[in-house]
Amino acid sequence: MDEFDLIARYFAPLATVPGAFGLKDDAAIIPARPGFDLVITTDQIADGTDFFPEDPPHTIARKALRVNLSDLAAKGAKPEYYLLNLALPRPAREEWLTEFARGLLDDQLQFDISLLGGDTSATEGSLSISVTAMGFVPQGRMVRRSGAKPGDAVYVTGTIGDSGGGLALLKGEASGLSEADRAYLTDRYRVPRPPVTFGAGLCDIAHAGVDISDGLIADLEHLASASGVGIVVEGEKVPLSPALKALWGADTLVRAVAAGDDYQIAFTAPSGLRGPFTRIGQVRAGQGVSLSVKGEEVVIMQPGYRHF
Amino acid sequence: MDEFDLIARYFAPLATVPGAFGLKDDAAIIPARPGFDLVITTDQIADGTDFFPEDPPHTIARKALRVNLSDLAAKGAKPEYYLLNLALPRPAREEWLTEFARGLLDDQLQFDISLLGGDTSATEGSLSISVTAMGFVPQGRMVRRSGAKPGDAVYVTGTIGDSGGGLALLKGEASGLSEADRAYLTDRYRVPRPPVTFGAGLCDIAHAGVDISDGLIADLEHLASASGVGIVVEGEKVPLSPALKALWGADTLVRAVAAGDDYQIAFTAPSGLRGPFTRIGQVRAGQGVSLSVKGEEVVIMQPGYRHF
Numbered sequence: 324m325d326e327f328d329l330i331a332r333y334f335a336p337l338a339t340v341p342g343a344f345g346l347k348d349d350a351a352i353i354p355a356r357p358g359f360d361l362v363i364t365t366d367q368i369a370d371g372t373d374f375f376p377e378d379p380p381h382t383i384a385r386k387a388l389r390v391n392l393s394d395l396a397a398k399g400a401k402p403e404y405y406l407l408n409l410a411l412p413r414p415a416r417e418e419w420l421t422e423f424a425r426g427l428l429d430d431q432l433q434f435d436i437s438l439l440g441g442d443t444s445a446t447e448g449s450l451s452i453s454v455t456a457m458g459f460v461p462q463g464r465m466v467r468r469s470g471a472k473p474g475d476a477v478y479v480t481g482t483i484g485d486s487g488g489g490l491a492l493l494k495g496e497a498s499g500l501s502e503a504d505r506a507y508l509t510d511r512y513r514v515p516r517p518p519v520t521f522g523a524g525l526c527d528i529a530h531a532g533v534d535i536s537d538g539l540i541a542d543l544e545h546l547a548s549a550s551g552v553g554i555v556v557e558g559e560k561v562p563l564s565p566a567l568k569a570l571w572g573a574d575t576l577v578r579a580v581a582a583g584d585d586y587q588i589a590f591t592a593p594s595g596l597r598g599p600f601t602r603i604g605q606v607r608a609g610q611g612v613s614l615s616v617k618g619e620e621v622v623i624m625q626p627g628y629r630h631f
Numbered sequence: 632m633d634e635f636d637l638i639a640r641y642f643a644p645l646a647t648v649p650g651a652f653g654l655k656d657d658a659a660i661i662p663a664r665p666g667f668d669l670v671i672t673t674d675q676i677a678d679g680t681d682f683f684p685e686d687p688p689h690t691i692a693r694k695a696l697r698v699n700l701s702d703l704a705a706k707g708a709k710p711e712y713y714l715l716n717l718a719l720p721r722p723a724r725e726e727w728l729t730e731f732a733r734g735l736l737d738d739q740l741q742f743d744i745s746l747l748g749g750d751t752s753a754t755e756g757s758l759s760i761s762v763t764a765m766g767f768v769p770q771g772r773m774v775r776r777s778g779a780k781p782g783d784a785v786y787v788t789g790t791i792g793d794s795g796g797g798l799a800l801l802k803g804e805a806s807g808l809s810e811a812d813r814a815y816l817t818d819r820y821r822v823p824r825p826p827v828t829f830g831a832g833l834c835d836i837a838h839a840g841v842d843i844s845d846g847l848i849a850d851l852e853h854l855a856s857a858s859g860v861g862i863v864v865e866g867e868k869v870p871l872s873p874a875l876k877a878l879w880g881a882d883t884l885v886r887a888v889a890a891g892d893d894y895q896i897a898f899t900a901p902s903g904l905r906g907p908f909t910r911i912g913q914v915r916a917g918q919g920v921s922l923s924v925k926g927e928e929v930v931i932m933q934p935g936y937r938h939f
Contacts, residue, residue, distance in 0.1 A: 348775055349702040350703065350773070351670070352668045353669040354669075355669070357663050360662050361660065362660055363748065364748065365716055365763065366750050367750050369754060372752075395658065397657050398657055406673050408673055439671065442674050451756070453716045455673065455763050462662070467656055469655075
């Protein structure tokens with residue numbers, strides 16, 4: 324099986340739009356959509372940090388895709404296409420590829436997107452996967468990090484820290500957890516739940532938005548810095564799952580807000596909104612992000628993941 | 632230096648268009664350009680195949696970019712933007728990064744393009760670089776692989792096989808070459824010369840086009856197969872550099888047409904055209920690609936590079 328057979332067998336069936344040319348050309352086409360901006364983002368996932376080589380191939384595929392879909396959701400964009408760059412250790416195993424492609428297909432159907440192109444090569448090193456995702460927003464309406472205003476409320480989707488809890492378990496952190504809690508947390512690590520459908524409407528309500536990948540506090544710091552404002556997070560309002568509380572007990576909040584890999588959305592908008600999200604704080608004049616619990620400030624030593 | 636400092640210092644200065652938001656947001660924007668299609672392509676370069684870790688960082692950067700620019704050129708697209716995915720072995724070395732960013736900047740200025748976004752992470756493995764390049768063609772005018780017609784002439788830009796010769800030298804193939812010839816060939820391996828300016832006008836003259844990355848014969852086979860035609864290459868017309876002939880002697884043609892990594896363009900168009908390209912053969916009814924020298928067919932055992 325050379326790379327042309329491999330692409331034809333596993334990936335061409337995923338390229339369902341005309342502009343992908345069945346992955347049989349040098350490039351793909353995105354037709355102009357007057358009145359819309361194309362929003363584009365790219366993220367790679369790394370062996371040992373974002374996934375483990377022994378993880379089910381279909382969860383690796385879905386995580387590679389979803390860490391990008393969360394960026395589009397945080398920008399108010401409806402996803403449409405993705406590119407896949409895959410560096411595969413030799414030999415390419417058919418069973419692995421079949422399951423990997425099935426994971427992509429499942430998510431394509433769930434999120435109504437298509438593979439548009441990519442690049443597959445063999446590597447002497449470890450498995451490496453980059454995805455580039457593209458979607459559309461009405462012209463000039465992308466939700467920026469820089470639009471937060473003093474007086475805005477700060478909201479998050481989903482629950483925070485579950486993925487970090489799952490990673491801790493997979494790295495061997497001891498726990499007396501039930502099988503159900505363990506399964507819930509490791510699943511959240513392996514298959515993030517970015518709010519894709521909700522995100523596509525975010526440009527109608529949000530002043531600013533960011534996806535939570537480095538850690539809630541760290542990503543809010545990016546947003547606060549880009550907007551030239553300060554943010555107060557009321558710790559007791561941060562949504563935490565029962566499974567995570569069972570794992571981390573009294574440390575749950577401080578570990579959850581620094582854990583990263585959530586792929587939920589934090590956004591600022593007028594206060595008083597109701598929807599599939601939780602109000603966790605407030606934007607104020609000033610700078611930086613502070614975390615309080617019942618009015619007492621909590622100090623976070625390492626607010627998010629750092630690569631170097 | 633964490634990845635945010637690294638991005639701010641080395642890569643943000645390369646993001647010169649408004650839609651890149653100075654690399655300070657989760658995603659970038661490409662404004663709709665009515666009447667044009669966006670053409671998008673992605674290619675990764677691999678340590679030990681496409682470059683060597685000890686290569687000058689600025690040549691690694693330029694190769695990563697140019698292997699993508701050649702795809703756009705072969706499609707008749709004028710390049711505009713690129714995304715960069717970088718997996719860097721720890722520790723990130725400042726001198727290396729400075730030189731790498733300088734290579735990108737040099738090529739941005741030469742080709743009038745801008746960095747639009749990307750992703751930087753640390754890896755325990757080897758250096759890995761993916762670039763996604765984007766450009767525009769007038770709507771519906773992308774040069775496909777599938778448009779070749781019997782009676783078309785087949786043309787190539789540049790000379791063929793130089794990069795393969797450079798790679799052979801870097802892998803230790805013995806030669807009595809002059810220093811000038813050795814430098815010429817290794818430079819062609821490290822820094823391909825895709826015909827970017829010429830390519831942007833290709834949609835006005837070409838019926839079909841492909842970039843030569845796997846090898847001249849292999850890539851023409853892709854084009855012939857996509858078009859449902861056969862191609863005859865007249866070996867004595869394939870442009871070969873004096874340096875390559877000095878290296879490979881009587882074997883030059885058969886090695887050059889299978890070497891790959893040329894990043895020149897092969898295209899089919901009406902015969903009788905003159906320009907910065909060479910006529911090397913003819914499209915005919917049938918299938919497959921045959922290579923002849925003075926009317927005698929030459930058999931190529933391994934027509935191009937295979938990853939698996």
